[in-house]
Amino acid sequence: MTKNLLLFLCLFIVKTFTSCAQSPVLNGVYVGAELYNTPFDGMQINNIVISFRNDGTFNNTLNQPDWKTKASGSYTVKNNLIQLTFRNGDESKKYKLAANGNLESTAGIKHTLHKVKKVAAIPAGMYEKRSASSSGGMGTGMPAVGAFSSELIYFDGKGNFSTDRSSVVGVTGDAAGGTVGGKFEKNGKTSGTYKLGDGEITLTFGNGNIARQSFFYSPPNEEDLVLLNGEFYFRKDDEKEKPAIAQRTTIGSKTNTSEPVATGMPAPASLLTKLRAQYGGENIDKLTTVRETATITGNMQIIALTDIAKNRIRAEVRQNGKLLLVKQLDNNEGWQWMNGTKKPLTQDEKDELTLSLYQGILGLHKKLNSSFLTGTVSVSGNDYIVTFYRNKSKLVYLVGSDYSLKGNAYSINSTSPNISIYKDFTKTNGITYPVTTESSDGKSKVTSNTTSIEFNPVLTDDSWKMPGS
Incomplete structure (x- = not known):
């Protein structure tokens, strides 16, 4: 429910078993994902694809017609360390050749490259x-x-x-x-x-x-x-x-289509009533506090605290149990803690945290839905789009013709929109909410899964204290 306030990415990488002889050359295509920068300060994902050749060259652009012959740079192998040098001047990279044939990173947030196979057939x-x-x-x-x-x-x-x-x-x-x-x-x-x-x-x-x-x-x-x-x-x-x-594997086969939305545009109030009825109604209005825990593959964990009455929001990010970052907003006063250092939030960061209250299931709360009621409704295919403003920020609800909540989008200061798609709904205490949220800010993407949620937990002063204090 409150995962909209967190948008950073760790792409799923599973374990692999691929043998690779320890030799002065590599041969084959390796793939993986590198997470870099810091959460909320522009954490990005770099999908890595490298084709190594016996002649000591490699290519990392397999989307080109000449991918088999093009060389992006050269590499050396010494003492199980692979050094990559790029021809375009990019910073060189170094990997360790593991006993199982994987390539393990030696700098930054740990990531692994696994070898993929050439095949002549694949199963359905x-x-x-x-x-x-x-x-x-x-x-x-x-x-x-x-x-x-x-x-x-x-x-x-x-x-x-x-x-x-x-x-x-x-x-x-x-x-x-x-x-x-x-x-x-x-x-x-x-x-x-x-x-x-x-x-x-x-x-x-x-x-x-x-x-x-x-x-x-x-x-x-x-x-x-x-x-x-x-x-x-x-x-x-x-x-x-x-x-x-x-x-559709048979040319000309009939495809399933769904009925278009009925003629006549519903008012925002009508859509809001339908959404509230489907996702919890008065049970949503009873919410005063929420504690949600979510995981992101890559051993990332998010704990989000929300106090609707006091307009307090807190987000904590951990990796492998280690606290990496805390962001907190108390009305319009906010701060960020990272690795023992505290700094104030920018106004855009404050706005982003605030907007988390006006999206998803929380945005249907009677104390938070007044802006929704001022919105405009349009139709796209079989869905309704509700667009409204919160101060100068713009928000969008994507509502299905069956009055299902499909997603949200928001934009601050005319930047590219942040978009969230909701899946796998479940019900607790009369409130239906998405377990899976897929989000994108146009540069990064994240899939997060709620592992636990508490409605109206008691949040004490200790819940909002600065780490280490």
């Missing part, structure tokens, strides 16, 4: 790529556009494939002062046949177009992904989605 399975992007914005004279998308590709194991794409798009800022909008859509449905070769896949689409891209595979007992055109697609086991994807 569906894979998903989640991505975030942004364009335009401040200084460009163009609207800032942020998009969070999910792309699915299904292989039937017999040479047929089909794809599907869903996206949430937010737009902020234009010459006239701008608006924040959002839409959810499912589009880009295609199908055809595939053929696997030497680290490549050839896709032949139903319209006759052909695409040849790099392709590597990791089975379920390892990373459980495919690397397609240098992008990570993780296995997605969702029986509800598989049939729809599989149907």
Whole structure:
């Protein structure tokens, strides 16, 4: 419920077993994810793909037609340490060659690179790529556009494939002062046949177009992904989605469509009433305090405290049990603690914490929903978009035609929107809330899962104290 106030990313990396001889050269493609910078000060994710060659060169751009021959730099192996030197002048990197063949980082937040395989066949399975992007914005004279998308590709194991794409798009800022909008859509449905070769896949689409891209595979007992055109697609086991994807492996097969929303635009008050009825109604209004604990793969843990009556918000971030960061807002006074150092919050940081009260299930609270009621409603596909302001900040609710809460977006000072998509709802004490939240700020993305939530816990002065005090 309160995870909107935390937007940083740690991409899922699972354990692998791949043997690699300890020798002066490496051969093969390694993948992993590097987390860098600091939470809330711009923590970013760097998806790493490196193709090592026997001649001492490597390539980290597998989305190019010449990926097999292009060299991004050179590497050396000495005493099980791999030193990478980039031709474009980027800072060199160093990895340790582990006994199991993985490459372990030697600096920054620990990450691991695992080897993926060339294959001539793969079993039937569906894979998903989640991505975030942004364009335009401040200084460009163009609207800032942020998009969070999910792309699915299904292989039937017999040479047929089909794809599907869903996206949430937010737009902020234009010459006239701008608006924040959002839409959810499912589009880009295609199908055809595939053929696997030497680290490549050839896709032949139903319209006759052909695409040849790099392709590597990791089975379920390892990373459980495919690397397609240098992008990570993780296995997605969702029986509800598989049939729809599989149907499109036959050209001209009928696809399922949902009914469009009824003609006539509902008022914000009507949508609010429907949402409240579905997610807790008066039980939401009884909330005064909330303590939520969530995890992010990468051994990150978030504890968020909210005191609605006193307008207090606190976020704590830990990794492997170690406290990394605390952010706290008490009305309009806020501070951040990191590694023993305290500093005041910027106004944008204060605003971001405050806006967490006006999104998700909390935003339906009778003490917090007045801004929602002033919003405007638009239609996108089968969904409703409610756009409203909190002071100068813009917020968006994405509501399904069945009055389900699909997501939120917000923007501060016309920056790219932060977008959250909600999944896997559960019910506690009469309140229905999402267990899984997928968020993106246009640069980073995060999937967090609530492990526990307490409604109306007693929050004492110790709950709000400075670490170490």
